[in-house]
Amino acid sequence: MISVDEALERILKSVRPLGSERVALAEAARRVLAEDVCAKLFNPAFDVSAMDGYAVRAEDVQPGVTLRMIGASQAGAGFDGTVGPGQCARIFTGAPVPSGADAVIMQEETRAEGDAITFECDVAPGRSIRFRGEDFGQGDVLVAAGAALDPRKIALAAAGNVADVAVSVRPRVALLATGDELVAPGGVVGPDQIVASNSVGLGAFFTGHGAQVRDLGIVADDRDVLGDALGRALAEKPDILLTTGGASVGEHDFVQDMLKANGVDIDFWRIAMRPGKPLMLGRTGKTVVFGLPGNPVSALVTARIFVLPAVLKMMGGTLPAALYLPLAEDLPPNGPRRHFMRGRLVSDAERGTQVEPIRQTDSGHLSSLASADVLIVQDENCSGKARGEIIAAHLL
Known part of the structure; x- marks a missing residue:
């Protein structure tokens, strides 16, 4: 029986990143970046108004002063003129700040009588303006390699005019449940049987972390049947094969023997932890094999503590800190x-x-x-x- 730390060290030594591919940004949710994402433009691309109101020269404005409105700037259609002394321009949120103006006063602090706009406040230069490049500049790293792409990071990359990204290849994870007592969810449960929850729960867990999951079903506690099923599973060369149940030392626990019969080298099979002591690690070719306990809590806990770090390393990512x-x-x-x-x-x-x-x-x-x-x-x-x-x- 080995320690949790030693088990993790051996597991991480047994896996390596799987390489990368390019995908459309819209299809990159939960994928791990293989390269930095850099901005292709400035954001904002020009000085823009953060308010609906009036673009002014700050030095012209004090309570009670009236300025003449000479035009309007709106999103997608800026004002081409220049705001000079004694002048202002109507402006809307997201619109370019006209030349000559250096502040925006929101409309609630003004009174309008035709083109005559009276102001009711003082203003400092820069008020209510989002300056060019304030969010990020062209060439800035928006999302660093190794990050998992969530909706916020995807939105940021899109704002940088990025249409596709290099992401790590998703590991292929195969699931195989063992046990005469197991019945698939929704099946007819006999008097000595239980519903198999492990593969469904594990499948959801690893899919949620970006892996490609294939459920190979339930196999009976029979040496020949189990050996054949494991042989077929390994022939497909998944990156990870997860078995649940049958990894202990009972009279009907055949997984370890049948893995060996199919050419799997067993590294370890017991961990000094609870829940989940009978955890097994093996390897054949490019496939890393985990034998997880059959008890459902143990299976999910060992998947979180031991298998997830392997999946994330294959994708070039890292575990969140404790x-x-x-x-x-x-x-x-x-x-x-x-x-x-x-x-x-x-x-x-x-x-x-x-x-x-x-x-x-x-x-x-x-x-x-x-x-x-x-x-x-x-x-x-x-x-x-x-x-x-x-x-x-x-x-x-």
Whole structure:
């Protein structure tokens, strides 16, 4: 049995980035950038008004002064003239600031009588103007390589006039569930059977992180049948093969033997953690194989802690940093295995955001995992933590 840290080190040594491809920006959500995205223009491209009002020379304006309106500037149709002494121009939000003007006064601070505009305030140069390049300049790095593209970053790239981006190739993840007791969701559940939730949950998890997922179904606890199914799965050369169940040492746990029979070199298969001790890592050719526990909480927790870092490294990305938060309640002592305890984020005006341990620790108790926001990291042989102490937590 090896430590969590050693397991992670071995896993990350076994994977490498998969290369890159170019895709349309509109199709790049959740993809990881393989190259920096740089702006192709300035934003704003020219000085623009942040208000509906009047473009003025600041030195001409004081309470009670009246200026003559000589034209109008609107978005997509700027005013070609120059604002001179004693003059102003009508202007709308997003419109170019006319030559000669250096401030904008919103219309609520004026009175208009035809072309005579009376102002009711003082103004400093630059008021209510968004200056050329204020957001970013041509050639600026908008999004750095290694970032996952979310809606905000995609909008920023689009504003920089970027139409396509270089992104990392998405890992192909194959899922194979094992167990005589399993029935697919929606099926007829016999008296000794349970619904198979692992592949559905894992598929959603890795799809949400940018992988291409293929569910290979459920295989019975039969050596020959399992061996054939694993052979077919490995023949497709996925980047990652995930099996669930059958990775322990019971009389019907055949996964490890059948992987070896199909040419998989096993690196390790037990981790000093809970939930999820029977985690297996192997490799054949370009395919990294993970044997995850069959208990649904254990499967999802080990996927988050161990498989996700491998997926992200293949895509050239990195894991989000751990959160460090005060405990909302005391944490009891822990044994020799690192505990990834389910936790909720709670917040109030007095104490800010804290993490509340969920006391349910059964590895088959999915409702408690579904209600969790984070996995609290409690180190091996921890003597316990008092309410208010800072502890690390991984977002789910």
